[in-house]
Amino acid sequence: VQTSHLKKIALIVEYDGSGYHGFQAQAHPPTVQDDLEQAIERLTGERLRVTCASRTDAGAHAKGQVVSFRTGAPYPPETFVRALNHYLPGQIAILAAHEVPMSFDVRKGATGRRYRYLILNRPVPSPLLRLRAHHVSMALDAAAMDRAAALLLGERDFAPFAGPLVPRGASTRRTLTECQVSRQEDLVNFRVAGSSFLHQQVRRTAGALVQVGLGRLSLDDFRALASRRERSAAGPALPPHGLYLDSVQYTDFPPAQGAGRTA
Amino acid sequence: VQTSHLKKIALIVEYDGSGYHGFQAQAHPPTVQDDLEQAIERLTGERLRVTCASRTDAGAHAKGQVVSFRTGAPYPPETFVRALNHYLPGQIAILAAHEVPMSFDVRKGATGRRYRYLILNRPVPSPLLRLRAHHVSMALDAAAMDRAAALLLGERDFAPFAGPLVPRGASTRRTLTECQVSRQEDLVNFRVAGSSFLHQQVRRTAGALVQVGLGRLSLDDFRALASRRERSAAGPALPPHGLYLDSVQYTDFPPAQGAGRTA
Secondary structure (H helix, E strand, O other): OOHHHOEEEEEEEEEOHHHOOOOOOOOOOOOHHHHHHHHHHHHHOOOOOOEEOOOOOOOOEEEEEEEEEEEOOOOOHHHHHHHHHHHOOOOEEEEEEEEEOOOOOOOOOOOEEEEEEEEEEOOOOOHHHOOOOEEEOOOOOHHHHHHHHHOOOEEEEOHHHOOOOOOOOOOOEEEEEEEEEEEEOOEEEEEEEEOOOOOOHHHHHHHHHHHHHOOOOOHHHHHHHHOOOOOOOOOOOOOHHHEEEEEEEOOOOOOHHHHHOOO | OOHHHOEEEEEEEEEOHHHOOOOOOOOOOOOHHHHHHHHHHHHHOOOOOOEEOOOOOOOOEEEEEEEEEEEOOOOOHHHHHHHHHHHOOOOEEEEEEEEEOOOOOOOOOOOEEEEEEEEEEOOOOOHHHOOOOEEEOOOOOHHHHHHHHHOOOEEEEOHHHOOOOOOOOOOOEEEEEEEEEEEEOOEEEEEEEEOOOOOOHHHHHHHHHHHHHOOOOOHHHHHHHHOOOOOOOOOOOOOHHHEEEEEEEOOOOOOHHHHHOOO
16 A cells, blocks of 8 residues: 555444443454454455544443544545445444544544433333443432532542543543533433543543432532542442443534535 | 132333344244243242233334233232342333232223334434334435324224234224324434224334335325225335334223332
8 A cells, every 4th residue: 555545534433332342452352443443444455453532441332433544445435434334233333434634633633522421210220221321220319410510510630530540640630511410201311521531430420420319428528529639539430331422522523514424 | 829819910011122022922932921921930930921912023112011910929019020120131121010900901901002113314324223213314204204194093994004914804993093203303203002003003104104204105195005905005014123112001000009119
């Protein structure tokens, strides 16, 4: 492949994470990355590596993951949508494809990420949502959870919500631009947006908010917990199957003219 | 078991039909009925048969199936909810249980059944909805579908929407009390209610409405099709994974005092 013919493609990807060991390729397949790279190889003949905006955990879902790769294949972006959806298993779909500048950095270039954590709150579990929402059988006070969530807005040290993979010595300061909880019938939705997140930050924040919703933590307790310096002080993470990567924001992506690029 | 100790229990049941060969026990397990009867046997030691309000097809879902059985077990209804949910696989859950009169007939006593057929209407498929909604990639005119659906309200002969299991010679007259189509973003919802339905009636009606939504049938074409006498004249059924049995209505069930019976 002559490098002069290389171009960079960015994909917007939805997946059902239930059957995957997360996004990133590792010793134990299957991962979303493995299946994406295999589909690309079937289309282009190239064995290449894709990079993603957010490494989602095993079992977590995405409605708008962004993935990029360099390719020498001559196809227009629409062809990547149609052909990759043909080769991919039903658990993964390409929603859109765009050619981006070679300087596009899918991870460092992202200016924001939006996640959602979905909780089913009713006495009995739901078969139809069992791999789509975390079940809490006791009544949650979503208004109290929302008041606690609002305390986390802005820039602060999120060390108490950090998971085990956050490197020792790394900064745990982050900025949240949205952090809210709302209820719609039996579903409690925790929505959070920020420039970037610590490992397990959303699932650990959701876990502490559930303690507030159950009345086991007051608003003052939650405020005190969120102000502690100890890593992971806010308690364990909720399970990954309630977590969705909703979207990733960039300054110049997706391009404004790309509305018709979904094949 | 002394018959004097027998009582009748009715369950409200949700299930994900994806992995089942329908509700009814048959030569090829697994069926929802098989798993329910096994869970009841584990709880009560009784090998009994359950009866349902609506025999859903392989792959179709239920949010409010009603199932009844006679049992000599001394447990209160709440125990059936908790214990059966413990024994059942995650694909089935008991939402509520009530003791009903021995005269309660779960099938013939039902005064109404409500179904929903869910269509994902966008260019690309959705991994998160792949076993929950039928995918139509070309744009559907939901308003036109709704106008056609409204033509089916009231009592009429539904022979053109009858499936192969409707017995020859059986009446195909039915009454619809609700028949409407609405869109919410990418989801097109077909809702239908009536006292009872022919085999595949909802899925065949949904199929003809999709032809209207695609512009392949005009409102007049649809009216003419619906007025034909030939069985199945309206065309094939849409696949079962978009179909939900939402609820079943009875005159005296669930009992008004049963609000707390969900364990």
